[in-house]
Amino acid sequence: MNGLCSEIAPDVFEPRDDGLWVVKEEVKTFGKRIVFDGGEGDGHGPEGVQGLARVPEDQLDIVVEAAEECPGQCIFLEPIEE
Numbered sequence: 753m754n755g756l757c758s759e760i761a762p763d764v765f766e767p768r769d770d771g772l773w774v775v776k777e778e779v780k781t782f783g784k785r786i787v788f789d790g791g792e793g794d795g796h797g798p799e800g801v802q803g804l805a806r807v808p809e810d811q812l813d814i815v816v817e818a819a820e821e822c823p824g825q826c827i828f829l830e831p832i833e834e
Contacts, residue, residue, distance in 0.1 A: 754823060755767055755773055756818070756821050756822060756823065757773055757818040757819075757821075757822055757827060758773055760814055760817055760818040760821060761811060761814045761815050761817075761818045763778060763781075763808070763811060764776065764805075764807060764808075764811055764814075764815055764818070765818065766787065768789055774787055774788050774789045774799060775787075775788045775803065775805040776788065776805065777805050777806055781808045782806060782808075786805070788803035788805050790802075790803075801828075804830075804832070806832075807829075815827075815829065816829065
């Protein structure tokens with residue numbers, strides 16, 4: 753994998769040790785840091801299609817760009833209502 757998503761939107765995507773990238777929610781936006789990596793305990797959320805991370809309003813355009821540029825086509829965006 754190449755990590756293009758984290759180059760485009762570093763506040764939303766981060767690399768894992770296995771060479772894949774995951775979505776994250778940051779404290780500065782949501783009050784708590786959650787990494788959707790399937791890990792156990794506080795600060796972790798379900799990975800892959802089991803997880804649903806929120807994207808800050810000011811990051812929407814670059815996250816759409818990251819999804820469009822992802823060579824693995826593995827970023828899926830879906831509007832949600834809170």
